[in-house]
Amino acid sequence: MAADADHGGTVNGGPPQDDAALGTDDAKRLSEARERIRQQLGKIIVGQDDVIEEILIGLFSRGHVLLEGVPGLAKTLMISTLAQTLDLSFSRIQFTPDLMPADVTGTEIIEEDRNSGHRELRFMKGPLFANVVLADEINRTPPKTQASLLEAMQERQVTVGRTRHPLDNPFFVLATQNPIEQEGTYPLPEAQQDRFMFKIFVEYPSFDEEFEVARRTTGMNDQDVQPVMAAEEIIRLQDLVRRVPVSDHVIRYALSLVRQTRVGSDGVPDFVDELVGWGAGPRAVQFLILGGKARALLQGRFHVQIEDIQALAKPVLRHRMVVNFAAESEGIGSDEVIDRIIDATPTTEDALSRDARFQKIFAS
Structure with missing residues (x-):
C-alpha cells in the first residue's frame, strides 16, 4: 500500500518524495493560511499582531497559552473569533470562587429509562469538551478547580469515577488572568504555570489602533468571519510541525538560553545569580524548539x-523563571x-564551542 503523503514515501504509487519537499509545500500553504487567518481576524480585532502570532504558534505546537492583560483588551473576543476562523468548537468558562471541578469537566447523573424503569449513570460532558477552551480569569477560582483544568491540559482526557473520557482533538486551552486585581484571587503556582507553553502579555493598543477600535465599536460593523481551516487540516499541520528539521546547533543554542537561567549552575552569568530566584526546567527547551518549528512553518x-x-x-521563559527580591527592588x-x-x-556554533563559559554549561 502506498504511504500517505503526510508521512513521506510514495504517493499514488509514484516515486518516493522527500519529507523536505513535501514540508516546503505544506509550509507555503500554512504561511498562506496564516495570512488568511489574519485577514479574517482583522475584520473584528484591531492590532495585537504579535499576540495572534504567538497564539497560532501555540495552537500548531499542541501547546496551551496563558494570556495576561488588563480588562477590556478584547482577549475573549480575539479567542472566540479565532475559533470561528478555524471552524473549531468554542467554549468559555468563567472562573469564579464557587466554581467546582465538575462544573468544568462534567459529571455523572442518574438517568431513568421511562420504558423499563432501569436507572443508570450517564456522563454529562462539561464545557471542557470543545476544541478551543477559554478559561477566563483562571486565577479567580480555588486551586482544586484550577487543577482539574490543568490535569486535562496535560493528559488530554478527563477521568470521572473509573471512566476516562478523551477530549476533543484538536484541544487548545487559552487561560486569561488579570494582573491588577489580586484581592480574592488564587495565583497559579509556578509549577502549574509550567504546563502552559507560552505566557503572553496583552498590551494596551497604540493611539491609531485605539482610534480604530473606538470608530468600529461605536458604529455599524456587520463584518462576518469566514472559516479558513478545518479541524482535520489543523491536526495534519500539528503533525507536520514535529517533522520540521532542526540542527544540533539550534538545539544547543536553545539549551544554552534555558540552562543560563539556573541559579548556581556552572557557567551561569553573574547577573543571573544576582537577580534570579530559580530558573526554567527541561520543558522550556522542548517548547522553545517546538515553537521554533511552528514559527518557521x-x-x-x-x-x-x-x-x-x-x-x-x-x-x-518569563513564567518559568522567577526573579528575586533584589531584582524586584x-x-x-x-x-x-x-x-x-x-x-x-x-x-x-564556533563561538559557542570556543567559549569557556559555555563549555562549563554543556559539561554540567
Whole structure:
C-alpha cells in the first residue's frame, strides 16, 4: 500500500518524495493560511499582531497559552473569533470562587429509562469538551478547580469515577488572568504555570489602533468571519510541525538560553545569580524548539533558525523563571533578564564551542 503523503514515501504509487519537499509545500500553504487567518481576524480585532502570532504558534505546537492583560483588551473576543476562523468548537468558562471541578469537566447523573424503569449513570460532558477552551480569569477560582483544568491540559482526557473520557482533538486551552486585581484571587503556582507553553502579555493598543477600535465599536460593523481551516487540516499541520528539521546547533543554542537561567549552575552569568530566584526546567527547551518549528512553518520555512528561538524566548521563559527580591527592588523583571541572557549568548556554533563559559554549561 502506498504511504500517505503526510508521512513521506510514495504517493499514488509514484516515486518516493522527500519529507523536505513535501514540508516546503505544506509550509507555503500554512504561511498562506496564516495570512488568511489574519485577514479574517482583522475584520473584528484591531492590532495585537504579535499576540495572534504567538497564539497560532501555540495552537500548531499542541501547546496551551496563558494570556495576561488588563480588562477590556478584547482577549475573549480575539479567542472566540479565532475559533470561528478555524471552524473549531468554542467554549468559555468563567472562573469564579464557587466554581467546582465538575462544573468544568462534567459529571455523572442518574438517568431513568421511562420504558423499563432501569436507572443508570450517564456522563454529562462539561464545557471542557470543545476544541478551543477559554478559561477566563483562571486565577479567580480555588486551586482544586484550577487543577482539574490543568490535569486535562496535560493528559488530554478527563477521568470521572473509573471512566476516562478523551477530549476533543484538536484541544487548545487559552487561560486569561488579570494582573491588577489580586484581592480574592488564587495565583497559579509556578509549577502549574509550567504546563502552559507560552505566557503572553496583552498590551494596551497604540493611539491609531485605539482610534480604530473606538470608530468600529461605536458604529455599524456587520463584518462576518469566514472559516479558513478545518479541524482535520489543523491536526495534519500539528503533525507536520514535529517533522520540521532542526540542527544540533539550534538545539544547543536553545539549551544554552534555558540552562543560563539556573541559579548556581556552572557557567551561569553573574547577573543571573544576582537577580534570579530559580530558573526554567527541561520543558522550556522542548517548547522553545517546538515553537521554533511552528514559527518557521508559519513564515513559510521548513527549517528552524536562531531567530525563531530568540523570538520565543520571552513567552516561553518569563513564567518559568522567577526573579528575586533584589531584582524586584530595582524594578527588573524576567523579560529584562531574558534580554540580557540573549545578549550574552553567542549565535554561531564556533563561538559557542570556543567559549569557556559555555563549555562549563554543556559539561554540567
